[in-house]
Amino acid sequence: MGNSRYLVEMNDISVEFPGVKALDRVHFNAVPGEVHVLLGENGAGKSTIMKVLAGVNTNYTGTIIWKGQEITARSVDEQRQRGVSIIFQEMNLLKNLTVAENMFLGRQPLTKTGNIDWKKMNQDARALLDSINSDIPETVQVSALSVGQMQMVEIAKALSFHCDILIMDEPTSALTEKEVESLFSIIQKLKSEGVAIVYISHRLQEILKIGDRLTIFRDGQYINTVNVKDIDIDQMVAMMVGREMTDYYPKVDVAPGEKLLEVKNIRQGTVLKDVSFYARAGEITGFYGLMGAGRTELVRAVFGADPIDSGEIYIKGKQVAIKSCEQAKKLGMALLTEDRKNQGLILEFDLNQNISLPNLDTAMGGLGLDKNKETENNQRLADSVRVKTPSLMQKAKNLSGGNQQKVVICKWLNTDSDIIIFDEPTRGIDVGAKAEIYGIMNDLKKAGKAVIMVSSELAECMGVSDRIYVMHEGEITGVIGTEEIGNLTEEQVVGLATGANKKMSEG
Secondary structure, three states, rough: OOOOOOOOEEEEEEEEOEEEEEEEEEEEEEEEOOOEEEOOOOOOHHHHHHHHOOOOOOOOOEEEOOOEEEEEEOOHHHHHHEOOOEOOOOOOOOOOOOOHHHOOOOOOOEOOOEEHHHHHHHHHHHHHHOOOOOOOOOOHHHHHOOHHHHHHHHHHHHHHHOOOEEEEEOOOOOOOOOOHHHHHHHHHHHHHOOEEEEEEEOOHHHHHHHEEEEEEEEEEEEEEEEEEEHOOHHHHHHHHHHOOOOOOOOOOOOOOOEEEEEEEEEEEEOOEEEEEEEEEOOOOEEEEEEEOOHHHHHHHHOOOOOOOOOOEEEOEEEEOOOOOOHHHHOOOOOEEOOOOHHHOOOEEEEHHHHHHHOHHHEEEOOOOOOOHHHHHHHHHHHOOOOOOOOOOOHHHHHOOOOHHHHHHHHHHHOOOOOOEEEEOOOOOOHHHHHHHHHHHHHHEEEEEEOEEEEOOHHHHHHHHOOEEEEOOOOOOEEEEHHHHHHHOOOHHHHHOOOOOEEEEOOO
């Protein structure tokens, strides 16, 4: 049998998907009261092996030893009863139900007469939310929550199962700094209670802060398990990608051209307050701010996804009134949304269909849709951004997060837009895929496009952008020019993002 110190041992685990060997005889183990980090590029197999342990993916070979006994993981419910709980990267909440209803779905407390005990369910939900320092109302519909708030609900829901091992797949990708601090204190509390935490993250600084052991996968293969205290970020990256990453943020020098987009005094309720900015050809314009600063709301308003109360928008010097996304697209704009799964892709469609959607004209022949022309065009786009897939017939849902993001980029490259807005383009993506996406943005910059990037990662925003607008509570609190980016400290920029100091000057 297995080693008695381990809560779980997974040996020689293999998983195959159509055309892809997702895991090839990999190993993993966890001991009670540790944070065991799983690290690897998108598609390395991290989520796949945890879905095996959680009973989500039952089509595997290899052995699982749980508390010294060999088991077969047959279903989520069975694994949950054993003490395995998972918080998915893709949230599984029903948006038309309340927070409390989602947390206790299928196991609602009942009254003596057999009806749902709404009062107890809401009280229990409140207690769980309080335990993670969350002020989200338990009676609000999930559809009214932000992505970060939904993540906190998922965490509270997972804790309600009183587990021995808690798997967290990219838990902080949508959280505010305050919420991340709350999560870390929850993790420390669970550790002290003997719970094993499996932590999947691409945020390498976080791993150094909370990890105990680290297992690295690459291309479905097991690479190594090390103590976090014995490794630094450069070593992590080298093991992840199999090569040294000498330059995280490759910059290319391009002389900026004309203002392709100018926005003056946009107002939208209390969300946007007299926001003005411009974006030039051959330049990456960054937007940085903390959660709730209004960055996503700004780019959605400019793109016609949400109405504005007042303000002016100019494209190539000409004033335009953008009332819809379709109109924005015709004016040469593209928006890669923050939520790629719900807004960027149709997951059940294949890659060919997804890439063609915004611009079917590129695939039209004399007698309607020319399938050969469509595939040829889309393959060229997929190759240009290095999408890893057996074929364009693969469904979007079967790709890793990084490759899904590249498909969203292909989709918008298909429109040949002049102004391309990336909202959190690298959220939940590993360092190797990030570098490729920065390369794509630089290629667009060299091609004379105006690239706008919204990012919550300050190092990324400062590393990639030529100019940065900093936002706080719906206002621009600072504009950082090209020559200033290298001279400002991260603390100074965070000061602008928290409203602690305002600096209004165009660089």
